[in-house]
Amino acid sequence: MSIAQAGVLAIAIVCGVTLVAGALGLKLSRTTSDFYVAGRSVSAGWNASAIGGEYLSAASFLGVAGLVLKDGADALWYPVGFTAGYLALVLFVAAPLRRSGAYTVPDFAEARLPSPGLRRVCTAVVLLIGTLYLLPQLQGAGLVLQTVTGLPAWTGAVGAAVVVLLTVLGGGMRSITFVQAFQFWLKLTALAVPVVALLLLVGDLQPALPPIEAFPTSAGPGHLEVYRTVSLMVALLLGTLGLPHVLVRFYTNPDGVAARRTTVIVLVLLSVFYLFPTAFGFLGRAFAPDLAASGDADALILLLPERLIPGPLGDVLTAFVIAGAFAAFLSTSSGLVVSLAGVISQDLLGGSVRGFRIAAVLSSFVPLVVALATQSSGLAGSVGLVFAFTASTLCPVLLLGIWWRGLTARGAIAGMLTGAVLSGVAILGGAAVSSWLPALRPFLEQPAAWTVPIAVLVTVLVSRGDRRGIPRGTDRFLTRLHAPEPAGHHRREG
Amino acid sequence: MSTPHPTGPPPRRVRITSPRREARRPGERRPPAQELEEQTGLGEVYLSALLKAQLRLSLAILLGIAVVVLGLPTLFVLVPATRDIHVGPIPLPWLAVGVLIYPVVFLAARIYVYQAERIEREFSDLMRQR
Numbered sequence: 001m002s003i004a005q006a007g008v009l010a011i012a013i014v015c016g017v018t019l020v021a022g023a024l025g026l027k028l029s030r031t032t033s034d035f036y037v038a039g040r041s042v043s044a045g046w047n048a049s050a051i052g053g054e055y056l057s058a059a060s061f062l063g064v065a066g067l068v069l070k071d072g073a074d075a076l077w078y079p080v081g082f083t084a085g086y087l088a089l090v091l092f093v094a095a096p097l098r099r100s101g102a103y104t105v106p107d108f109a110e111a112r113l114p115s116p117g118l119r120r121v122c123t124a125v126v127l128l129i130g131t132l133y134l135l136p137q138l139q140g141a142g143l144v145l146q147t148v149t150g151l152p153a154w155t156g157a158v159g160a161a162v163v164v165l166l167t168v169l170g171g172g173m174r175s176i177t178f179v180q181a182f183q184f185w186l187k188l189t190a191l192a193v194p195v196v197a198l199l200l201l202v203g204d205l206q207p208a209l210p211p212i213e214a215f216p217t218s219a220g221p222g223h224l225e226v227y228r229t230v231s232l233m234v235a236l237l238l239g240t241l242g243l244p245h246v247l248v249r250f251y252t253n254p255d256g257v258a259a260r261r262t263t264v265i266v267l268v269l270l271s272v273f274y275l276f277p278t279a280f281g282f283l284g285r286a287f288a289p290d291l292a293a294s295g296d297a298d299a300l301i302l303l304l305p306e307r308l309i310p311g312p313l314g315d316v317l318t319a320f321v322i323a324g325a326f327a328a329f330l331s332t333s334s335g336l337v338v339s340l341a342g343v344i345s346q347d348l349l350g351g352s353v354r355g356f357r358i359a360a361v362l363s364s365f366v367p368l369v370v371a372l373a374t375q376s377s378g379l380a381g382s383v384g385l386v387f388a389f390t391a392s393t394l395c396p397v398l399l400l401g402i403w404w405r406g407l408t409a410r411g412a413i414a415g416m417l418t419g420a421v422l423s424g425v426a427i428l429g430g431a432a433v434s435s436w437l438p439a440l441r442p443f444l445e446q447p448a449a450w451t452v453p454i455a456v457l458v459t460v461l462v463s464r465g466d467r468r469g470i471p472r473g474t475d476r477f478l479t480r481l482h483a484p485e486p487a488g489h490h491r492r493e494g
Numbered sequence: 495m496s497t498p499h500p501t502g503p504p505p506r507r508v509r510i511t512s513p514r515r516e517a518r519r520p521g522e523r524r525p526p527a528q529e530l531e532e533q534t535g536l537g538e539v540y541l542s543a544l545l546k547a548q549l550r551l552s553l554a555i556l557l558g559i560a561v562v563v564l565g566l567p568t569l570f571v572l573v574p575a576t577r578d579i580h581v582g583p584i585p586l587p588w589l590a591v592g593v594l595i596y597p598v599v600f601l602a603a604r605i606y607v608y609q610a611e612r613i614e615r616e617f618s619d620l621m622r623q624r
Contacts, residue, residue, distance in 0.1 A: 076591040080563075083596060087559065087603050091552040095610070215585055226567070233563065257611060264603045271596035278592045282584065403549055405542075479541050482548060483621075484614040 003306060006315045007148035010323040014186075015163045018330050021179040044258055048265035050177040051249045053184035055266075056273060057133075057332035058140030059383035061187060061325050064274065066297035067381070068281025069288075072216070074229070075281070078384065079274035081233050083267060085240025085387075090263040093241050095256030096402045096481035103248050104343060105394050112401045113471055115409030121416055123347045125393045126244050127363075128420075130340040132386045133243070134333060134367035135374065140298070141329045142371075147299045148322055154372050160326075161368040164333040168341065168360045177252060183331040184269065190324020191276035194305050194317040198283055201309055207286040214285040228446050232384065235448035239387025242394030244343070245335035255485045280304065301325075337363050385427050392419030392451040396459045402481055404460075405474055411463025419455030423447050540620070547613050555606045562598050566590050 060082060067075035102108035106122040109115075138157040145156030207214065240246065253259040284291060284300045288307060291300055302325070305317035340363035341356055349355030396415045400407045430444030443450065463470075570577050570587045579586040 073588050073591060076588065080591060080595050080599075084559065084563075084599050087599050087606075088556070090603050091555055091606055215583065215588055226564075229567070230564070257614070260607045260610065264600070264607055267600055267603050271600060274596070275593065282588075282592075286583070403545065475538055475541055478545065479537075482541070482544050484618050486618075 003315050003318055004149045006319040007144075007322045010319040011145070011148075011326050014323050014326045014330065018163065018167055018179070018327075018334075021182075044253070044262045044265055046177055046181050047249070047252055047262045048269055049181035049184045050252075051180075051246065051262065051266045052269040052273065053180035053182070053187070053331050054245055054249060054335040055243075055270070055332070056184065056187050056328055057383065058137050058325065058328050060274070060277065061191070061328040062140055062143070062298050062301060063136070063381070063383065064277035065280035065284060065301045066299070068278060069284040069300050070292045070297040072285070074225075076278065077229055077232055078236070079278060081236025081387075082240070083270045083274060084233070085237050086263055086267045086270065088237040089240055089246075090260050090267075092399055093402065094250060094259040094263045097247065097398075098250050098253050098259035099256045099481050099485065100477075101251075103251055104244060104339065105242060105247065105398065106343060106347070108401065109397060109412065112474075112477060113407065113409040113412060115413075118409045118412050119347070121413050122394070122397070123343055125416060125420060126343055127340060129242070129386060129390050129394070130244055130336050130343075130363065131367045131370065132389065133383065134336050134364075135371045136382045136386075137329045137333045137336070138368055138371040139374075141326070143298055144302060144322060144325050144329075147296075147302050148318075157368060157371050160329050160333065161364045164330060164337055165360060165364040167330070167334050168337050168364070169357055180249075180331055180335070183327045184273075186327045187324045187331075188269075188273050188276070190320045190327070191273070191280070191301070194301070194321055195276045195279045195283075197313070197317055198305065198308055199279070202283065202287065205287065205308060214289065215282070225442060227449065228442050231388075231442075231446035231449035234452055235384060235388035235391050235446065238391035238395040238399075238448070238452060239389075241398055242390040244339040245332070248335075248339055248342075257484070277301070283308075333364075388446070388448040388451070389420070389423045389427065391448050392423040392455050395452065396456045400456070400459055400463075405478060406463050406470055407459070408463040408466040408468065408470055410466045410468075411459045411461075414462040415455045415459025418458040419451055422451040422454060426451065540617075544613070544617050548610060551606065551609050551613065555602050559599065559602050563595070566595070 060079070064075070064079050064082075067078055097108065100108055100111055102111055105126055106119050109122045110119045138160055139153070141160035142153035142156035145151055145159065146153045250259050250262075253262050280301045284304055288300065288304055291297055291303065296303065301321050302318060305321065306314040308314070309317065337360055341359035344359035344363060345352070345355040349359055393416050396419065397407075397412045400415075401412070426444045426447035430441075430447075434441035434444050566587075570590075577585060577587055581589055584592075
């Protein structure tokens with residue numbers, strides 16, 4: 001069996017299992033009047049695995065290793081930020097958001113500040129973020145299929161979009177905590193087995209580069225550009241707070257205390273997971289440095305096993321990695337499509353089942369068209385920019401809404417629009433501006449360190465100047481967010 | 495005590511001058527949870543104390559992590575000898591950011607959860623007082 005056949009078989013198995021699980025989920029959710037009631041009985045460990053399963057995307061699975069290969073030690077901050085985002089989540093958001101009873105940021109904003117205008121702006125921002133986040137997933141799927149079979153990249157993107165859409169229409173994978181939890185362990189195994197096998201076998205091989213060149217101390221964290229690193233960490237830490245497909249998962253925790261404990265377990269799971277892409281990146285730097293130059297860095301974990309261990313064993317390991325990569329696209333993409341479709345159908349199509357299905361078609365095909373029309377510029381990097389945008393828009397509303405009595409709807413809208421415009425301009429126009437003003441380049445490539453503070457400042461100033469004052473019921477709502485649930489009451493009215 | 499205060503035993507004349515129909519009888523104390531529920535001025539004090547305690551804890555933990563995250567590169571710059579330590583083929587700075595940072599982040603989260611639950615327990619105990 002050739003490598004292409006093994007790869008296609010692995011992809012088919014993952015897609016098949018996902019579709020079957022989605023169909024079973026439909027039956028399951030039909031027998032339960034409200035599948036979130038069942039969800040709330042799920043233990044913290046399962047819940048955390050499910051959050052990890054939904055969170056670990058193409059950027060984590062392929063992108064981190066590719067970035068370590070290409071950029072060396074500076075890239076190591078990406079997985080640190082992806083993980084530490086959950087520290088920010090537990091510190092500022094997890095328990096209060098669970099107690100608020102809101103599924104999404106628009107829901108939260110509306111409960112906190114009754115204003116249809118604010119809800120509309122939040123909805124628009126969430127749709128934009130979801131779409132931007134879907135692009136690298138679909139482009140990653142295209143990359144995998146192209147690398148493995150030689151088919152053009154669009155086939156993989158279209159195939160992934162179709163499977164995601166079928167899963168979502170066939171019951172919504174999000175409803176089944178078990179499937180997402182299974183996806184996490186599948187992804188972990190799919191990276192861990194090849195890494196361990198490679199580490200055991202490469203002892204006899206001669207590295208392409210001696211260690212001193214593969215891991216130059218001069219390019220290490222000792223010489224990092226401080227601004228870029230700080231700005232990246234701000235984007236990744238705060239961006240995690242607003243990701244639509246992550247927030248919705250917190251609702252399956254029974255209460256605020258459980259939401260915190262679940263988040264800590266997620267942190268552990270992610271810490272273990274990211275060891276393996278990092279190890280892949282290290283191996284790549286020593287044994288396959290040529291991939292960085294040829295622009296195939298994101299395909300590193302697909303190409304390395306076969307290159308180091310030619311023969312059937314290498315093929316099997318590659319098939320493993322391909323299965324995990326597809327699991328990563330499918331779980332993150334279906335989580336995103338479900339979140340997007342939920343928001344669209346609720347806000348624009350009246351919230352019916354038919355509306356949800358139309359919305360699901362829209363939210364998979366619009367990103368697909370954009371993904372086919374644009375070129376991927378490194379998976380982890382483009383996801384990093386989505387985090388910067390999320391951190392500049394949704395994060396000020398969430399943080400100030402949870403921790404500051406004085407927030408008003410006008411302030412929230414002003415801050416969100418400011419953050420959206422600033423980070424949007426930096427991301428889209430950054431290349432053009434920095435070509436004639438090179439000094440601005442780092443500030444435009446990693447904008448979060450200045451866009452987030454400005455967005456927060458605008459939110460605070462406009463809220464202060466809002467003559468309508470803070471809405472009535474603010475104290476009551478904040479009490480619900482922060483006061484522990486009374487013993488015996490597992491959940492207050494959502 | 496010159497002003498009536500709900501937590502202290504009020505002087506007898508409060509009952510006569512109070513316009514509220516549900517005015518307290520001497521010796522009776524209102525539970526804090528009720529103050530919170532009725533959004534009285536005192537309830538606001540309880541809430542802002544809880545908010546401040548939790549926010550202060552969160553910011554302290556965040557600051558601690560920021561010190562570690564920014565401190566590591568600073569250490570490698572200031573003490574060049576640390577850059578030449580190797581574990582196998584991997585230099586220490588690579589290993590520190592790639593591996594060693596994660597347990598620190600976990601520890602910070604674990605400490606936070608413990609302390610946050612302690613603050614909430616104390617708040618619940620306060621609310622149950624009569």
